[in-house]
Amino acid sequence: MWIETKSQLENAVQSAVQTAMDDGELTLNSLPEISIERPREDAHGDAATSAALSLAREAKMNPRVIAEIVVKRIEPGGAVEKIEIAGAGFINFWLSSAWREQALRQVLSEGAEYGRSSRYAGQTALVEFVSANPTGPLTLGHGRQAVIGDVIARLMEAVGYDVTREYYFNDAGRQMRVLGESTRARYLELLNLPAEFPEDGYQGEYIRDIARELIAEEGDRLAGEEDVAPFRAAAVERIFEQIRATLKRIGIVFDVYFSEQTLYERGLIEDVVEELRAAGCAYDKDGAVWFRSTAFGLPQDRPIIRSGPDREPTYRLPDIAYHREKIRRGYDRIVDILGADHIDAYPDVFAGVQALGCDISCMKALIHQFVTIERDGETVKMSTRRANFDTLDDLLDEVGEDAVRLFMIHRNMNSHLNFDIDLVKKASNDNPVYYLQYAHARAASLFRQARERGVAEPGVDNADLSLLKEREETDLIKRCAYFPAAVMSAAELFEPHSIPHMLRELAAAFHLFYDRRRILNPAEPALTEARLLLVKAVQTTMANGLSLLGARAPNQM
């Protein structure tokens, strides 16, 4: 409702400016774009524009005079009850009660669909995230990324995209070889055979677990094995099993696990090298092959194939091939979620894809900062080995799935996330997770009460919604009405943290309403009915919002 009203008002103001120009009362070089926003203060109405202020210079007129010229020409339609000029020349709009009633009916009639839109229907999107190499269990950093990626995918789905969630994994190259060697060394150790643990091997206890399982299944049959492949395969398989299980706990299921190895098998890696050479973007130096990053304004050229007899590609080369494949697969929007440690790497990859002649305007990389853990008032850096919360699973065990999801998403991804374990574990009023869920549960509880007391089921069609005129009520209606716009903007700007933020405000407004106004009131059945419908709208909005975040909306707490 707000999305439509906003653009109607923008058009109405713009037409008024046009008319004023036609009438010769306003002199401008061209018709300006008008932007309507929600004022911070209630006293400034429901919608406002600062257009008169920004036009003042060009028109060489006092902003208030411009505002007057414009306002008297505005034909706002039924949604607007009142227009005022305020302050330095702001034009403020108050929306009518009819508008609020219609907004409320929309929430109720759309139900679980409320907040979703078809703006991007027919378009496809690929969201790549986590993409942790299968060398160990997922860490907290992966947890943040997993939740950010999944919520972005949900938001994009909500505005109409057909979204593919993809996990890219490296099952070729050096890291995997080291993983295989580490596993073999543990395997041999457990059999009391001489073993050489690789210098940069994976130290974690989980490698021993894998080796133990391998012994249980295969005995010492692999002891004389020269090739690391069976060890590597066994390790990858088991680690992936665990990763999938962890992700599933927080409701994340990938559509595609994309293997790097397949790029080699299909010859796509070599193709990229040849094409980059042909385009003059790759050259030989010091025995290695280099990508000419500097041709794309980047600070330095980077090797894509190592020197030495093996001619092994560096990670950048398969990444370029992979991203070119993404574009070839025909997505309208391609989003990568990356940790801050990749900040220097992705520009080269994007430039590489561009060098291959691809249009990269559909590609977007989102970088998120790291997670730190706070416990007992002390900050523990995530990278610290042997900290209590190395793994995402440990954290989930400790604080639960909903809390992890909400906490991981509730801050701007550009900022470091301080995960306060003590706060999240507290099942009390200072826990923001419960605050949202409690609002939903409270609403559900009202309907249970209504049923127990024999209050008639409220009917949307006949209810007199004009009875909802208290400040707490109109405020709630407006907040529900803004929800679809909040979803749209979170999806378009890739700002998932704005959703829990607006839900918190909605919850606060609901708790205040609950505290101040009696909802089930036998003396006033018509008002009770209207208020129950309002409660239903809040409950619906809250449930839809929590669902976008992948968190439960409990009916009882």
Add this chain to the structure above:
RNA sequence: GCGCCCGUAGCUCAGUUGGAUAGAGCAAGUGACUUCUAAUCACUAGGCCGCAGGUUCGAGUCCUGCCGGGCGCGCCA
């Protein structure tokens, strides 16, 4: 040294694309449960928005330079 991110109340952070008197939560203090769930609500207190310039009608927001913190800058991914 170079690149990216961050710096807002004691703490953790929002801040609607540059708008009107900078907001929440926690922590501190005071009050509200015989009444629909007190996992809640109300009130009080708390601010040179890191510092210094600049742009403009208007800057927490944009530009420049400093200061402080994080992450990178590898023929690791």
